[in-house]
Amino acid sequence: MHAIIVKEPGGPDVLESADVPSPVPGPGQVRIRVAAAAVNPVDAATRSGALADAGLMPPFGSRPAVGIGWDVAGTVDEVGPGVTRVAAGDEVIGLKDRLDVPLGAYAEVIVLDADAVAPAPRSVSAIEAATLPLNGLTALQALDLLGLPSGATLLVTGAAGAVGGYAVELAAHRGLRVVATASASDESLVRDLGAEMFVPRGVHLGDAVRALVPGGVEGALDAALLSVAALDAVRNTGTFVAVSGGPSTPVPLRGITVHNVWIRADATQLAQLTALVDENHLTPRVADTLPLHEAPKAHARLEGEALRGRLVLIP
Known part of the structure; x- marks a missing residue:
């Protein structure tokens, strides 16, 4: 073969x-x-x-x-x-x-x-x-690490990308209020995916997010590997998940819990993603x-x- x-x-x-x-x-x-x-x-x-x-x-x-x-x-x-x-x-x-x-x-x-x-x-x-599989499981397992309750605020960086797009949809399906950041030209796309708020790339992320969510978001899923720039948008004692290790993982300042999501194959979670696609919750x-x-x-x-x-x- x-x-x-x-x-x-x-x-x-x-x-x-x-x-x-x-x-x-x-x-x-x-x-x-x-x-x-x-x-x-x-x-x-x-x-x-x-x-x-x-x-x-x-x-x-x-x-x-x-x-x-x-x-x-x-x-x-x-x-x-x-x-x-x-x-x-x-x-x-x-x-x-x-x-x-x-x-x-x-x-x-x-x-x-x-x-x-x-x-x-x-x-x-x-x-x-x-x-x-890879991008959907990464987003799903990152959200599980964040463990945010319905109604909580979540920043998703790289929201127009493969992992970020799935993360926006999965988070919205869980009842999270999503602040998405991506290129300005992608605003319509990520809002269609379920983002409630949008911050264009190129501005000071922490200040822009805090203007929308006073005190900062409760969690961040850093699919774009913005590291400390995304961490700055998280409130004290919040939660941060990096989609990669190494220098893209920031120091856990201000009592913020910092995780890396290390992807693993999981048949049960793959079946959950399949169901969400068939129910039109994932694109x-x-x-x-x-x-x-x-x-x-x-x-x-x-x-x-x-x-x-x-x-x-x-x-």
């Missing part, structure tokens, strides 16, 4: 199309024939070596090749021993959350643990469904589709364009 692999870190041109043996599901695993695979920033960070440099995955060379791609939508074509919840022929979405693996979602088939897979939404295409967004062999072009676009929605690869 065909798959996209990386042997040495580098730019988009190191993405290599290769013929590799088709993987076989082991105990507790399923094999999925890939219909669509979304392209995410973490894929570029894997390819470039940034994750290995940060100690989040083994260095290149520890395996002959590294697989690329986390998000998948497709059809189960084989199940391993002990799997009863999923059957061959099921249309599913799934998340590959292990970094040190020889094959990722950029492939014709992928093997995942059964607890990383859930039924696909019925109301959207596989192309749209492929944008849901998958696709920027464009490309054939699998054009993965280098997709990565170049990911790094060079301001995309609204995800690029999706089609085997």
